[in-house]
Amino acid sequence: MALALKLYQRRALDSLERFFDATRLAGPADAFAATVDKGLLDQYKPMPGLPGVPYVCLRIPTGGGKTVMGAHIIQAAGRALLDREFPLVMWMVPTTQIKTQTLEAFRDPRHPYRQELDDAFDGQVAVFDVADFAQIRPADIGTKVCIVIATVAALRVENQDGRKVYEYHEDLEPHFAGSTRQLDYLEKGADGKALASFANLLKLHGSLVIMDEAHNATTPLSYTVYERLGPRVVVELTATPDVASSNVLVSVSAFELKAENMIKFPVVLKEHKDDWHSAVGSAVARRKSLAKIALDEPEYIRPILLIQAESSRGVATVEEVKRHLMETDGVKAEAIAIATGDQREIDGVDLFAKDCPIEVIITKQALKEGWDCSFAYVFCSVAQVKSDKDIQQLLGRVLRMPYAVRRRQEAMNKAYAHVVTDDFGKAAGELTQSLINIGFNPMEAAAAIRKDMPDAPVLPLQGGELKPVVLPTTRIPVHKAPKLDDIPERDKQRVVFTANAEGKGGTVEITDDIDASTVEAIVAAVPARERDEVTAQVERHQVLTAAAKAPSERGAVLRVPRLCMMEQAELELVDRGAVSASFSWDLLASPPNLASFRFNDDSMTFEVDLDGQKMGYHQVKDDVATYLPGFAQDRTEADLIGWLDHEVHEPSVKQPVLREWLRRAVRSLLDDRGFSLAQLLKGQFILRRKLAEQLQLTKEQAYREGFQQALFQDGLELVTSDGSDHAFTYPADMALYPAHSYFRADTMRFRKHYYPVPGDLAWKTPSGKLAEEFLCAQAIDLLDEVDFWVRNLVHASQFWLPTSRQRTYPDFVVRLKDGRLLVVEYKGGDRFTAEQEQEKRMVGELWANRSNGKGLYLMARKVDDQGRGVRDQLLAVIADD
Secondary structure (H helix, E strand, O other), X not given: OOOOOOHHHHHHHHHHHHHHHHHHHHOHHHHHHHHOOOOOOOOOOOEOOEOOOOEEEEEOOOOOOOHHHHHHHHHHHHHHHHOOOOOEEEEEEOOHHHHHHHHHHHHOOOOHHHHHHHHXXXXXXXXXXXXXXXXXXXXXEOOEEEEEEEEOHHHOOXXXXXXXXXXXOHHHHHHOOHHHHHOOOOOEOOOOOEOOOHHHHHHHOOOEEEEEOHHHOOOHHHHHHHHHHOOOEEEEEEOOOOOOOOOEEEEOOHHHHHHOOOEOOOEEEEEEEOOHHHHHHHHHHHHHHHHHHHOOOOOOOOOEEXXXXXXXXXXXXXXXXHHHHHHOOOOOHHHEEEEOOOOEOOOOOOOOOOOOOOOEEEEOOOOOOOOOOOXXXXXXXXXXXXXXXXXXXXXXXXXXXXXXXXXXXXHHHOEEEEEEEOOOOHHHHHHHHHHHHOOOOHHHHHHHEEEOOOOOXXXXXXXXXXXXXXXXXXXXXXXXXXXXXXXXXHHHOOEEEEEOOOOOOEEEEEEOOXXXXXXXXXXXXXXXXXXXXXXXXXXXXXXXXXXXXXXXXXXXXXXXXXXXXXXXXXXXXXXXXXXXXXXXXXXXXXXOOOOOOEEEOOOOEEEEEEOOEEEEEEOOOHHHHOOOOOOOOOOOHHHHHHHHHHHOOOOOOOHHHHHHHHHHHXXXXXXXXXXXXXXXXXXXXXXXHHHHHHHHHHHHHHHHHHHHHHHHOOOOOEEEEOOOOOOEEOOOOHHHOOOOOEOOOOOOOOOOEOOOOOEOOOOEOOOOOEXXXXXXXXXXXXXXXXXXXXXXXXXXXXXXXXXXXXXXXXOEEEEEXXXXXXXXXXXXXXXXXXXXXXXXXXXXXXXXXXOOOOEEEEEEOOOOOOOOOXXXXXXXXXHOO
C-alpha cells in the first residue's frame, strides 16, 4: 500500500509540476522565476553544456523522505513535460553503497519505495542496475517505467563501466531501427548511423535524470556526464544544495517536517565538562528513562543510543567505551553493537524487530551511508564535539521520528545529545552549525538546540502571560582588543571588552543585537582561521536575541476571526468554492473550445493554444512511436476516451458525465475537425492537457458565479467569528511557522514581527531593487499604531480567506494597539485589477464589513489612485472608522 504524502511533499511536487507545465510554455528560465518558492533566488542558472534542459533542485531536509517522492516526480515529468505515460529514468546516486540500497528498495515489492512506484504505474515497473542495461528490451520501453540506477562515477568515461555506456552493444540493436538511425542528435558510429549504445538509447527516448544527494554531483565532470546522456529534464534531490550551481525550486523547512511529525524536535543538549565517563553514563540513563516511557506508546519503540567514540589514538576508544558500558553502567554485552570499518555488527540486523536486543551502537565515524533507524533517540560524542561530517550524520540519525507519528509522551517527541566539552556553550554552537550543514537554516538550527541546563539561554516556545525580555549574553575570546571607537553609539553599551590579566587579548561580551559594522570589528580581533566560526557564533547570538524579543516567544496571542455563515443556527466556515445548497453546474452544456488544436501536415507538428500561449508539439517519430503506449494499430476511439477518462480528473463531476464530455470532445475532433484517430492517438498527451485546461476554465467560471451569488446576492447571514472553534490562532511555537526561508538583511531588523523574523520575504529583487513586499512590511513595522504583525504564509496552516477557486493567503496580518486587526494584501500594479484579485478584494472587504468594527482590510499597492504611497494607504484605512 502506497504511503500518504505529507503536505510539504505534495507542495514540492505541485511546484515541480507547475514548473514543468510552465517550461513547455515559456522555457525553463521564465518558468523557474514564476514558480520558485518565495524568498529563494529566482535567477535561473542553465546547466553547463545543456542550457535548454530544465534543471531544478528540490531541497528536502534530512529525514524528509526524498526517495519516496521519486515515483511522483517521474509521473509529473511524464505527463507535464515528456509526454510519456512510462518514462525512461536514470536514477543517479553518489556512492556504490547508496546505489545498492536503492536497488534493493526499488526491487523489493514490500518496500514503501517500490510500492509507491507500483501504485503510480499500476505495477508496470522495471528496475535495472546500470551494469545490466543490455537487459532492457524494446518491449519494456513505453509499456513500463524503466528505472536505471547508477552512480555518477560509473558513467564517467575514464571508468570501464562508463565506457561501456557510450559504446556499441549488440543487444541494443533492436532499439535502433529504420529512421532512428538517421536522427541527428544521436552519436554516430563509423558507418555514419546511430550507434547502438545505452547513452543513445537515453537520448532517443528523452530520459528523466533524478540526481539523489545532488550536493555531491555539481562538479564540471558531473555536468559532462549529463551532457553525454542527453536527458530531457534533470531533477536534483538534496538536503544541502549548492546554491551557486543548483536551481533550488522548492525549499522545505525543517519546521514543515516537524509539523508533519517527520522529525523529533528540539534536540535537548547536555554538556559534560571534560568527562567522557559522565557523558556516557548520563546518556545511558537517558536511554533507560526513554525506554520506560516508550512502554506507554501504542507502537513498539526501543530507544537506541548512538555513541561516537574516539579513534585508536584517543582515550575513549571503542573498546574503552564498551568496557565502561558493561562494567560501570551495567549494559549487557548483547545490547551493545559496534559499527566501524572493521566491526560491522549491525549489518543485516533488523533493529526494529521486537526481539532485537541492541540498545547501544558504538561507532567512530559516520554510520554507513543510507543507514536509517528511527529508534535512535540519544546521541553521545565522547570526543570534543566539532561540526564535522561525522557529527552531522550521527546527529541527523536521531532526528527521525518513529512511524512519523507524534508520540503521546512529550519526552518521546524530542531527540537528545550528550557531549564532552571544555567550554560550556561551545557545543551548542557546534551542534547548531551541524544542523545548518544538514539542511536546517540558521533560524531553525538555533531553535533546535535546547540546553538541558536551567540557567541556559533557551527559546521559550510556549505561550502564556506576556513575559519580560531576557536578552542572551554571548562571550567570545579574542586575541586583541577590538577597535570599537567607530561602531554605532548604541552598540558601545552592548559590546564590552575585558582584557586578560596578562594583557594578551581578552573576552568580548555581547548583549542585544548589534550592527554589521560592530560584527566586523569583533571578527577582525581574532585570527583569520577562527573568523568563520566567530561570525557564525555572532549570527547565532543575533538569532537568539531576535527570539527573546519576539511577541510569540513572550506569550502574546494573535487570534484572527474567520468568515463564517449561519447554517441551521450553527456557524460554519466559508471555504473556497462555497456555493448555496441549490447550486449546480452542467458540464455538458459547456463543450470545450478546441479551435486552437490543429495539426500542420507540412511541419508534422501539433499546434495548440495553452494558457493563452501558442505552443508547437512535434509529432513523435514513427519508429520511436512503436515503443510507446497509445500507438498500437489496434487502439480504438473507445481506448482513447478511456485513457482520457483516467487522466482527466474533476471530483465535483460525476464520472459518467465527465466521460460523456470527453467522448463528445473526441467525436467533434473526428467528425467536425477532420482529425484521424491515428493523429489523435499520437497527440493524446497534448489533447489531455488542452481538455484539462478547458475543464478547469469551465469549472472556475461556474463556481465564480455560484460563489458570488452565495456571498453577495443570496442574503446568507455572514459573520466573522472570533470564537475558539472558528477563529484562527497563530501558534506561539516558532517551530510551527512554516517558512521556507527567513528574512536576512543586515541593514534592517523588524522590531514588531510576531515571530523572531518574517518568513518568505525577499529583501531585494534579482535586479538589486528593494522588493515591494519588503517595503510594505517595513511601512507596517514603522507605524506607531501597530502593536505587532506577522508575515502570513501561503500554507494550509496559516490564516486564509475563501475565493471561488481556492483559499487566498493575505500577505500580512497586523494587530493594532487599539485591538483591531488589519489584514493587508499587497499587489503589484499589473495584478491589482485582475479578475481574481478583484474577487480577493471583495471577500476581504466583506470580512472586514462583517467584523463589527474589529477588522480592517487593505489591498495595498505601490501608489494608489489618489497618489498615496503604502504608508499613507495604511494610515488611511486605520483612521477610517
